[in-house]
Amino acid sequence: MRSAVRVWAYLAVLAMISLAACTLPAADTPGPMAGNTLAAPTIDQPHPPSEESALLWGEITPTTSADDPLMPPQYYLDVALDYTAKTLTVLQTISYTNNTGHPITNLPLVLPPSSTEGVFSLGALQIDRGFPGTQVNIDHAQIELHLDPALEPGRHVEINLDYALNLPQGSGALGYTDRQVLLADWFPIIPPYQEDAGWVIHPPGQVGEHRVYQLSHFHLNLCLEPAQEGLIIAASAPLSNQQGNCYRYSARDRRNFTLGISPYYQVSSASSALVTVHAYTFPEHTSLGLRAAELAVTAWASFSDLYGDNQRDFLSIVEADIFDGLETDGLVFLSEWYYQTADPTPQNYFELLVVHETAHQWFYALVHNDQAQEPWLDEALATYSELLFYERHHPELVGWWWDFRVMTHQPEGAVNATIYEHSQYRPYINAVYLLGAQFMQAWRDELGEAAFFEGMQRHAQSGAGKVRSAEDFKAAFFATPDVDLSHILAEFFR
Numbered sequence: 001m002r003s004a005v006r007v008w009a010y011l012a013v014l015a016m017i018s019l020a021a022c023t024l025p026a027a028d029t030p031g032p033m034a035g036n037t038l039a040a041p042t043i044d045q046p047h048p049p050s051e052e053s054a055l056l057w058g059e060i061t062p063t064t065s066a067d068d069p070l071m072p073p074q075y076y077l078d079v080a081l082d083y084t085a086k087t088l089t090v091l092q093t094i095s096y097t098n099n100t101g102h103p104i105t106n107l108p109l110v111l112p113p114s115s116t117e118g119v120f121s122l123g124a125l126q127i128d129r130g131f132p133g134t135q136v137n138i139d140h141a142q143i144e145l146h147l148d149p150a151l152e153p154g155r156h157v158e159i160n161l162d163y164a165l166n167l168p169q170g171s172g173a174l175g176y177t178d179r180q181v182l183l184a185d186w187f188p189i190i191p192p193y194q195e196d197a198g199w200v201i202h203p204p205g206q207v208g209e210h211r212v213y214q215l216s217h218f219h220l221n222l223c224l225e226p227a228q229e230g231l232i233i234a235a236s237a238p239l240s241n242q243q244g245n246c247y248r249y250s251a252r253d254r255r256n257f258t259l260g261i262s263p264y265y266q267v268s269s270a271s272s273a274l275v276t277v278h279a280y281t282f283p284e285h286t287s288l289g290l291r292a293a294e295l296a297v298t299a300w301a302s303f304s305d306l307y308g309d310n311q312r313d314f315l316s317i318v319e320a321d322i323f324d325g326l327e328t329d330g331l332v333f334l335s336e337w338y339y340q341t342a343d344p345t346p347q348n349y350f351e352l353l354v355v356h357e358t359a360h361q362w363f364y365a366l367v368h369n370d371q372a373q374e375p376w377l378d379e380a381l382a383t384y385s386e387l388l389f390y391e392r393h394h395p396e397l398v399g400w401w402w403d404f405r406v407m408t409h410q411p412e413g414a415v416n417a418t419i420y421e422h423s424q425y426r427p428y429i430n431a432v433y434l435l436g437a438q439f440m441q442a443w444r445d446e447l448g449e450a451a452f453f454e455g456m457q458r459h460a461q462s463g464a465g466k467v468r469s470a471e472d473f474k475a476a477f478f479a480t481p482d483v484d485l486s487h488i489l490a491e492f493f494r
């Protein structure tokens with residue numbers, strides 16, 4: 001099936017190969033791409049163009065017959081993974097509908113994998129034939145499409161990309177070790193657009209996460225080439241179809257799509273009426289897999305009760321050779337250190353982090369924030385969610401939680417620090433996560449139980465696909481009359 005689609009794809013890019021050959025880096029040319037500007041070749045046949053494509057993407061409804069002004073970006077990713085070589089070749093189509101309310105003349109494509117030198121190699125790019133005058137500017141971390149004509153509100157544009165990833169070795173969330181491949185932030189995306197700030201694009205900091213995502217639909221066809229027996233694939237969504245060595249996934253209204261792949265993963269699963277959780281562990285930690293899955297299912301029920309419905313119903317928890325934990329939509333990585341240090345009690349970071357990462361499916365995934373400028377909005381709330389879980393399930397350990405998780409680190413700083421205000425991990429955690437938890441407790445004490453939890457639920461359900469700010473958070477609570485919270489903000493915020 002993949003070969004048929006690749007035939008389509010290469011037919012589609014043929015028109016621009018000769019141009020690309022002299023202006024774009026070849027697929028085997030690593031390194032930064034500085035300031036190339038060129039006319040964008042056009043797609044003669046917009047996606048989905050053929051019977052083959054319809055077969056490939058199965059249940060996906062074509063969107064090109066008519067513009068839907070509310071349609072989120074759609075990403076079609078046709079991927080060949082050589083697990084042994086640790087390389088991917090990717091054919092990607094982005095179908096983007098302009099719902100900014102303004103004509104778009106500059107459309108940015110952020111290139112997350114290019115943040116590590118030598119990983120991302122662009123082979124070809126083309127844009128649909130409705131924009132024949134479009135110019136393309138390619139920089140190290142970004143592609144800018146200068147659309148001509150402009151993309152009017154409610155109209156859509158299609159972009160094809162052909163590129164390769166040469167994965168780096170190491171402990172990053174995009175890369176490999178001798179026992180796994182991790183694919184987080186691995187493909188080009190269109191960033192969110194905000195009325196007051198324009199396109200939301202931030203540089204990396206020395207701590208924290210800097211990427212901001214808009215709700216999108218993802219359609220992935222992942223083929224192992226060459227075929228390899230015994231690889232276990234963890235993904236942000238359940239497997240929808242497998243044919244031979246090709247695995248298909250689709251996820252609607254999600255922030256991103258992440259994978260973890262290893263021949264060693266052991267899979268444990270738990271589910272409820274609300275969620276299915278798969279936990280992927282290395283063999284030495286198999287006994288902790290079911291515990292992680294069941295704990296996440298329990299936490300999911302608690303947070304559904306506390307914060308309201310989450311249309312997500314799936315989570316992968318993936319043990320990984322990384323430094324800490326990393327939340328993405330539908331999949332979280334947890335450092336093997338948390339598994340190594342687990343004991344049979346609830347009094348350890350393994351339990352805390354499973355609960356914490358589950359809470360991120362509300363504060364990060366359901367209601368999104370700018371993780372670079374206002375990281376406290378997901379991290380303080382996910383950390384405080386740990387306490388709320390312990391209040392419900394281990395009330396005798398509330399004092400332990402404050403001592404172990406917060407007080408022992410003597411947190412200080414400003415809760416609302418950006419990631420750029422810290423150069424070291426511990427002070428950043430102390431200020432944003434831990435002082436953030438103390439802020440949430442003070443906020444709750446001042447408001448009272450009913451108003452606090454009503455506000456939390458109002459905030460959690462306020463996302464509507466948008467990036468929410470501190471002002472939005474406060475507004476969810478200031479609906480409560482006659483409570484002065486200014487002294488708390490003055491104490492914890494800069």
Ligand SMILES: [Zn+2]
Pocket residue numbers: 327356360378379382
């Ligand atoms: Zn977190």
